[in-house]
Amino acid sequence: METTTASPPAGYVPSGVGSSSDSLAGTRRWAVVLGLLAVATVLAGLYMVFFYAPTEATMGIVQRIFYVHVPSAWTAFMAFGVVALCSAGYLWLRDPRLDAIAVSAAELGVVFTTIVLLTGPLWGKIAWGAWWVWEPRLTLTLLLWFIYVGYFMVRGATENPERGKRFAAIVGVVGAVDMPLIHMSVQWWRSQHPQAVILRPEGAQADPAIVQTVLVWVLGFTLLFFSLLLFRYAMERLSQRAHALRVAH
């Protein structure tokens, strides 16, 4: 009862050698394009930070850290959004490409989250004299960091790697569902206590020049995120295929 040679499920091995390797080359091309755009935007942003945006009245030079802090926060949460969507998709469709996007976004996400958690206290110490304040957004970011850690720990801790990917996807989905609830609870929590420190990174008045500079940086970081995401995705897909080829022999 011999059957014809079976092949691994779709997504693990290229169905046609030409087509799929082209699609990865296409991916890399886009990654380079986005990367170049990102660098250009960030350079423009740097120029704006030092020559365009005014020095903020109350906080001084130090306030410029926030041009890195805020875009990083935006990117960190956007990354988690990508993780959550792709995780939900992976649980539903079991397509390894969705998992590849999710893990790439998670890796980038944890890096940007770390940047937020480092720049926040740095600024806080210099501006307010306190290394850490339980400001709602900072608190949410701290918890997000730990959810990312959980994502990676669960992913790597199983005997069967496919199961690990599924478990990680569950963490992604449950974490995403919890985000609004955590946000609401932390907001409520801080509202119960008088605010010793009020974090108004945008400054007392929202000077249009400052806002524009921030937006440029946000754009730059977003482009950078997607560029790196595509590079990392291509790497992950290659590693999946290498693994597939290795075990086939």
Added chain:
Amino acid sequence: MSTPAAPAPAVAARGVEKWYGPLPAVRGIDFALAAGEFLTVFGPNGAGKTTLLRMLCGAVKPTRGTVLVGGGDVAENEGARRRIGLLSHQTFLYPGLSAEENLDFYARLYGLPRRRERVQEALVDAGLQDRRGDRVRTFSRGMQQRLALARTLLHRPSLVLLDEPYTGLDPHAAARLREVLERLKDGRTTVVLVTHNLSQGLEQADRVAVQVAGRWVSDEPRAAVDAAAFERVYTERVGAAA
């Protein structure tokens, strides 16, 4: 599930494959058994026989292909699973519960009518009536196997799957198991037995298959198999295909 005009096979596997990521466990198996047939599958360790059994009962979802039991897809259809019993080398029993409590639990899960009576009958049949209140943890391997068999047959499955059931049994327990297997040949119950013990596996078989590296390398009626020659040929085939 309506009974079709022509009798559907009791169990059918169509192009069944199981991949763990890029790793194959079962590479494509096709067969159909009529009701009452007894199939024995031989094969070395790592051939994927356990995975095949697990797919036949719906515990594991095939990556490709379907398993139909009584016409129903076993991975989707809970009703189809209702007719299947699996005996593995793991007993699937809770060591901390008594024999009676274990059977009662499974009876509840399957929603069996006359639960108490059925459990008592099963205990008597397994010869465990006087130990029914004792925790399974205190049972010998042979007694646990008898209770596991009782659990397997409690809901009167029409498809019985046995994964190397003779493992670790002393001659007395093995003889008892042999009796039960004989009784399963009642014309209604379909049986798939997996083993690597050639003589034991051939005893009740109507059909004999050999599985190596996730595929079947032979599938013949028992009548076509000469026991003595089979052993020689089996060793050859397993060696060749490995």
Added chain:
Amino acid sequence: MSAVAAGPREPSLDVHASPADAAEAWDDAEAAGGAPFLAQVWAVARKDLLLEARSRERLLSMGTFAVLVAIVFSFAVDPAVRARSIAGAMIWVTVLFAGTLGLGRSFALEREAEALTGVLLAPVDRGALFLGKWLANMAIVLAVEALVFPVFALFFNLAFQGSLPALAAVVVLATVGFMALGTLFGAIAAHTRLGETLLPILLLPLLAPVVIFACAATQRLLVGRPVSDVVSQLKMLGAFDLVFLFVCTAVFGAVLEE
């Protein structure tokens, strides 16, 4: 499944076979898959509670741990501090860690003799399996909480001034959410190499809302504030519970798949 092919032979496996049995065997085969959903939930919950009642291992270990934590708090908290003002915090920290302790055991029991595979073979709805385990975990943790509150009241000389039914509501609602996430991640942790050590890492960030609202509500009730002051927390806990009971039940099947 061809009824036709059976022929005249007795389709029974029992020694005490009878025509009545034979007829019933056919009825069984034609019956719909398995017991009704709630019956399955109850079967699973009952089994877990039976196991616990037998050995009492989770209750004892969680209870002992909780009392010891209370003792540690007694040593740790500076006498100058009014214990009353941090009682809510101490109690819920204790409950959180004691509760997490028992969750790993819930699934370890299924892995002995691979009992879980046997259960999965039966036409059991995965959601029913989750809810059954969740119910059993709830009962056990509620029992531990029933110990924790009096122990803290005793050690720190706390006189409870608020509404007891409201406190009960807080405890139950908080435990529902805690055990929903706990049962899901307990199942996940049981299938990893790290096992139970993974559980606090996964659970604690996600349980932040439960901690925040439960502690606040408990504290307020302790000092005698009116029930109206805790209604918003109760509502938030309820929302958390509804969301996660739904999500965890839906996702549980994906945890158990091979």
